[in-house]
Amino acid sequence: MSQDIQDILKKSKSSLDLAGLRRLAEGSLAAPEGEDADAWMGLVAPALTEVIKAGLRDYRSRLATDMPYSHGSAAWERGRVDSLRAELLRRGIAGFICPRSDDHQGEYVAPCAERLSWLTGFTGSAGLAIVLAGRAAIFVDGRYTLQVRSQVDCDVFEPLHATEAPSSGWLAAHAPRGGRIGFDPRLHTPEGLARLREGAARAGAELVALEDDPLDAIWARRPPAPISPVIPHPERFAGRGSAAKRTEVAERLARDGHAAAVVSDPASVAWLLNVRGADVPHTPLPLSFAILHADGGVDWFVERLKLDREVAPLLGNQVRIEAPSALGDALARLGARRARVLVDSATASEWIQARLAGAEVVRGQDPCALPKARKNEVELAGARAAHLRDGAALARFLAWLAAEAPKGGVDELEATAQLLGERRRGEHFRDTSFDTISGAGPNGAIVHYRSTPATNRRLAPGELYLVDSGAQYLDGTTDVTRTVAIGVPSAEHRDRFTRVLRGHIAIATARFPRGTTGSQLDAFARRPLWEAGLDFDHGTGHGVGSYLSVHEGPHRISKLPNVVALEPGMIVSNEPGYYRTGAYGIRIENLQVVTPAEPIPGGERPMLGFETLTLAPIDRRLIVAEMLSPETRAQLDAYHAQVLAVVGPRVEPEVRAWLEKVCAPL
Amino acid sequence: MSQDIQDILKKSKSSLDLAGLRRLAEGSLAAPEGEDADAWMGLVAPALTEVIKAGLRDYRSRLATDMPYSHGSAAWERGRVDSLRAELLRRGIAGFICPRSDDHQGEYVAPCAERLSWLTGFTGSAGLAIVLAGRAAIFVDGRYTLQVRSQVDCDVFEPLHATEAPSSGWLAAHAPRGGRIGFDPRLHTPEGLARLREGAARAGAELVALEDDPLDAIWARRPPAPISPVIPHPERFAGRGSAAKRTEVAERLARDGHAAAVVSDPASVAWLLNVRGADVPHTPLPLSFAILHADGGVDWFVERLKLDREVAPLLGNQVRIEAPSALGDALARLGARRARVLVDSATASEWIQARLAGAEVVRGQDPCALPKARKNEVELAGARAAHLRDGAALARFLAWLAAEAPKGGVDELEATAQLLGERRRGEHFRDTSFDTISGAGPNGAIVHYRSTPATNRRLAPGELYLVDSGAQYLDGTTDVTRTVAIGVPSAEHRDRFTRVLRGHIAIATARFPRGTTGSQLDAFARRPLWEAGLDFDHGTGHGVGSYLSVHEGPHRISKLPNVVALEPGMIVSNEPGYYRTGAYGIRIENLQVVTPAEPIPGGERPMLGFETLTLAPIDRRLIVAEMLSPETRAQLDAYHAQVLAVVGPRVEPEVRAWLEKVCAPL
Numbered sequence A, B: 001m002s003q004d005i006q007d008i009l010k011k012s013k014s015s016l017d018l019a020g021l022r023r024l025a026e027g028s029l030a031a032p033e034g035e036d037a038d039a040w041m042g043l044v045a046p047a048l049t050e051v052i053k054a055g056l057r058d059y060r061s062r063l064a065t066d067m068p069y070s071h072g073s074a075a076w077e078r079g080r081v082d083s084l085r086a087e088l089l090r091r092g093i094a095g096f097i098c099p100r101s102d103d104h105q106g107e108y109v110a111p112c113a114e115r116l117s118w119l120t121g122f123t124g125s126a127g128l129a130i131v132l133a134g135r136a137a138i139f140v141d142g143r144y145t146l147q148v149r150s151q152v153d154c155d156v157f158e159p160l161h162a163t164e165a166p167s168s169g170w171l172a173a174h175a176p177r178g179g180r181i182g183f184d185p186r187l188h189t190p191e192g193l194a195r196l197r198e199g200a201a202r203a204g205a206e207l208v209a210l211e212d213d214p215l216d217a218i219w220a221r222r223p224p225a226p227i228s229p230v231i232p233h234p235e236r237f238a239g240r241g242s243a244a245k246r247t248e249v250a251e252r253l254a255r256d257g258h259a260a261a262v263v264s265d266p267a268s269v270a271w272l273l274n275v276r277g278a279d280v281p282h283t284p285l286p287l288s289f290a291i292l293h294a295d296g297g298v299d300w301f302v303e304r305l306k307l308d309r310e311v312a313p314l315l316g317n318q319v320r321i322e323a324p325s326a327l328g329d330a331l332a333r334l335g336a337r338r339a340r341v342l343v344d345s346a347t348a349s350e351w352i353q354a355r356l357a358g359a360e361v362v363r364g365q366d367p368c369a370l371p372k373a374r375k376n377e378v379e380l381a382g383a384r385a386a387h388l389r390d391g392a393a394l395a396r397f398l399a400w401l402a403a404e405a406p407k408g409g410v411d412e413l414e415a416t417a418q419l420l421g422e423r424r425r426g427e428h429f430r431d432t433s434f435d436t437i438s439g440a441g442p443n444g445a446i447v448h449y450r451s452t453p454a455t456n457r458r459l460a461p462g463e464l465y466l467v468d469s470g471a472q473y474l475d476g477t478t479d480v481t482r483t484v485a486i487g488v489p490s491a492e493h494r495d496r497f498t499r500v501l502r503g504h505i506a507i508a509t510a511r512f513p514r515g516t517t518g519s520q521l522d523a524f525a526r527r528p529l530w531e532a533g534l535d536f537d538h539g540t541g542h543g544v545g546s547y548l549s550v551h552e553g554p555h556r557i558s559k560l561p562n563v564v565a566l567e568p569g570m571i572v573s574n575e576p577g578y579y580r581t582g583a584y585g586i587r588i589e590n591l592q593v594v595t596p597a598e599p600i601p602g603g604e605r606p607m608l609g610f611e612t613l614t615l616a617p618i619d620r621r622l623i624v625a626e627m628l629s630p631e632t633r634a635q636l637d638a639y640h641a642q643v644l645a646v647v648g649p650r651v652e653p654e655v656r657a658w659l660e661k662v663c664a665p666l
Helices: A002-011 A018-029 A039-043 A050-064 A079-091 A115-120 A142-151 A167-174 A190-202 A214-218 A242-255 A266-273 A311-315 A324-336 A350-355 A369-373 A377-407 A412-424 A441-445 A491-508 A518-530 A630-650 A653-662 B002-011 B018-029 B039-043 B050-064 B079-091 B115-120 B142-151 B167-174 B190-202 B214-218 B242-255 B266-273 B311-315 B324-336 B350-355 B369-373 B377-407 B412-424 B441-445 B491-508 B518-530 B630-650 B653-662
Strands: A095-099 A128-132 A136-140 A158-161 A180-183 A206-209 A260-263 A289-293 A298-301 A319-322 A340-344 A360-364 A429-432 A437-440 A464-469 A471-473 A480-485 A541-543 A552-557 A571-574 A577-580 A584-587 A590-596 A607-612 B095-099 B128-132 B136-140 B158-161 B180-183 B206-209 B260-263 B289-293 B298-301 B319-322 B340-344 B360-364 B429-432 B437-440 B464-469 B471-473 B480-485 B541-543 B552-557 B571-574 B577-580 B584-587 B590-596 B607-612
Touching (some): A002 A050, A018 A050, A039 A050, A079 A115, A079 A128, A115 A128, A115 A214, A128 A167, A136 A142, A136 A167, A180 A190, A190 A206, A190 A350, A242 A266, A242 A289, A242 A369, A260 A266, A266 A298, A319 A324, A324 A350, A377 A412, A377 A471, A377 A590, A377 A653, A412 A464, A441 A464, A441 A577, A491 A518, A491 A571, A491 A577, A491 A584, A491 A590, A491 A630, B002 B018, B018 B039, B018 B050, B079 B095, B079 B214, B128 B167, B136 B167, B167 B190, B190 B206, B190 B350, B206 B350, B242 B260, B242 B266, B242 B289, B242 B369, B311 B319, B319 B324, B369 B552, B377 B412, B377 B480, B377 B590, B377 B653, B437 B441, B441 B577, B480 B584, B491 B577, B491 B590, B491 B607, B552 B571, B630 B653
Parallel strands (some): A180 A206, A340 A360, B136 B158, B260 B340, B298 B319
Antiparallel strands (some): A429 A471, A541 A552, A541 A571, A571 A590, A590 A607, B128 B136, B541 B571, B571 B590
16 A cells, blocks of 8 residues: 555656645545545645645545544543543642543544544533542533433433533532542633632642643544645635734734733634634634734644645745644743733633733733624625525525425425535635534424434425525525415514514614623514513624635624623624424524714714625515504515626526515515 | 810710710711701700700810811821821831722712822822832723813822723833832722732732831821711611511521621611611611621611611611620621621622631622612602602702793802702702703713802703702602703704603613523613714613612613623613713613513513603603604603693692693693
């Protein structure tokens, strides 16, 4: 085999040696499989022949049989917990805290960072386990209380509700007096540790940072870090060059008296450097850290193997590319200089802040967060174009659904596949922006539902079907939810849907003065439900990136206090809902961009409003027209007229005919 | 003279000696003059003859001619600042920070604590001066930027806007390197000092706490601390005995692991001990501190001379009465015991926290704040009764205004006097709950306007008149604003008024789930204004006490984040407005109490709503009926029907006839 691949490597004119090729191929296996399974080969060398490509493909597929590269592919074994306890004993440590987060505190983590699922078997997107000598527990939020019981061995891990039986209280009750409880400082922020520390202290125990994670010693057959191509995000999509962004943010740092900022959110690094990657599912970013200096220079800590050959020349010599392992020393140098360094309190780990010892560490907001959130005109034009394509895909999908589902032959997974197929037809399509939520009947009431063959359900007449999905296009990220009646809906379905719609339209049509936060607007979305003694238990809206994360701060629309004002160019979702457990779920979600509002005669203050980006019909069969005020009715009719006018010309005649029907005035 | 008063004192059978009587009489002169100017004599002895009363009255009035007991009665002199600088020089201090607050951080301060107005001449309710060797500045908020220029000598104090040119930045720019800037630690909270400290540090200077305030050394003819009778607040108004309150709060302290709490808000002390006083204007409380121990015992630091003889026996031996000067030692004893002590982060001064050195100081919420805010059934019955009386007074006043004002013969001060006269007729009336805001035409646009002979304005036909007023009744505190048209209002008046009304009704009729904060509701009050490009620059609602402070936390309705949920029994104002500077002001204010909402068929969650307490007609001539939805119109008609039904029977036939007219359905 190695003879073979040596030969292929030589013919490819790659600068890699065999070890490098193997690292690249294995790393690519640990990255999510994108639309183009051969994309990794671009990192071997440019312009490969089909023969070489076939050889590389064959080489990599042989490696794949040998290793569990993907999430949860190896079954959980109780022995892992025994090994951890043995390792702790060896080190004289009384316990270990294992969170779900990786060293970026991100939403998606790579297989090599799936510590919690490796240790416990639990695959949810949030959770924390604590292992002591004699007992262990896993803490999950309300979304996962059922799932955790089906995935973990409850004899090994006591499953607990993170807010009702918090981990700090559990530590206070069970940590041994005088015991040292270890944690990996790369995986926790100081804020996140504060309560755990306090809980341990109440038991007379203490938390200790472990420079080497004990899981590293016992995790056999651990996947490598993902390697996927880092490519330039061209200015025709980004709207501004990286140099201009770096100058702007650096000037702000200088003005605030900071010598540097640690950029620990990989989405911010991707925005700042105008690069994109594919290290985690659905979010086109490379996992990397950066230090931005007040002179505009950047130290970028990224695996060199990942870099498309166009990247480094484009960035120029103001951006110094360093190995990820060099981050610690770079932080220590800032500390030795006693520099004033800004770190992001939400994503900068305890380890980063400890490595900065000596520096004047200022915990604040990621300096890229606000400029990233304020989309420029090019990004907004891209978002509008992406939403047009997405709207056409949705129209085709919904028309298909309207024709097929009432026959009773469509299930959740089939609908998901159909929608993906329609989106794939669109220019610049790269990925879905998250796992599609395709919930029929009672499955629609599970807010973070993911359809699996085991849960897959027929879309049955008389039930509601909720589909929440989105796409990553090179020019923009989409996220949309529609709830449709399969057959004839009930009076209750229609009442609840109309209330959700009224809340949705109250947000969409809000005008508000500059300085207003999403927290101030949130109740507009809930009032029609409140009037009937109802509510929903999630936020009303989240920020959305530009071909980047579908969940992006720092703004949001939520009942939780948020002091970030909505500003022109910010994209935010508007997604009130209503859920009746065991019966049905309703959610109506559009993306909107904050815009200056039309001046009103007699108006005294600069006002803002929203421009709706998402273009898809809202199921009129679910609307009780008499429950809408004349203004609200007119606003809905205007939206439908716009959908028909702009999406209609982009779809086939039969889809257009269907659109005409469902977009008719109420 | 002393012969005379010796004789009177002897005849009165008082236990006071002459020095005690003089202290009492002088202290009473430094307290606000209440409805009963002779109330202080009750502290001399019970059951005085008219002859003795006349003698005491005469004695006190002779003392009054000798001393400037009331606010701002002595003209400001530049020499005061020179004296302060000399005193600072003597002490080797580079500057001094003089805030408006007293050692309770309260809204009203006694004359002896009017440091800022004594030093600068500025009489506003908020501000801060800093005096350095060569320059001085005074910092005020937006309400006072005009007033400060008319009151202070701008050659001595540079007047600055507290948010645009903050004091911390001024210190950073002007404090001398290495200099020590003094402050009185009793007058600042640690939070309040943090920014000043940081500003001084930027200049290389430092803040130092001065155990003795330098103003004490230079303020000649300073008024004494106020002395006014402290009387029991009987259970028929308070609804719960003090012992029960103390037990409940102490149990909570014990549960949270606190050994004691320092109660530094005098309103909380008054609530906890069921006492009332008259040390400051409009808020019937004695200035005092208390320490509540987890065993339910209380150390109450209060001037003994103030105590009505019924107070101590009623409180029993669980409440130990101590001199105000004993507080420091009591705090030090907690420190020496290394006790865990809760202090209120909003009102506990740096001095209190320094005196607790050694204790485990936990900064949190005043433990009385929430139980005080949740009014019990007796307090709510009292509030309803007080509002009925207040409603009758308002009806009489508004009927008089409707008859007299169009003739052009009424001015702001006369209207204020007329309203006070009507309120005085009501049972249990004790005081106004704040200085009445009586603003005609453009004066109505000044949010914190106080009418004076210099600003007094005729209520002119074609203009609006805004009157914001309230009363302290033994059974409840009121606060109400009405805006009325004098003659025929303009189309703009009516448009703006109708928008304010829609916001007001949107708050009044809101239903919301338990756990909802006032911050979440705030935008309901603003949306109708936002739709026209308008807004108002104050909060929508504040909490209100029960025969206590008209501004009471911890809840409020505001766009500023507030994490305190609205709970049944909380009283809150609902007062959106609109102000056109130089032209007119509009505000509509009712008090409301949070109540469990009527269950709704199909409702799933326990919901809350509001019961409106205030009963006074809203000027129908200012309402554009077509701008109201049918629901809103019905809600307004229902309110007016209720006003007529409950206030009508309590007023004279001609007032009732007027009420019938103005309460007719739209």
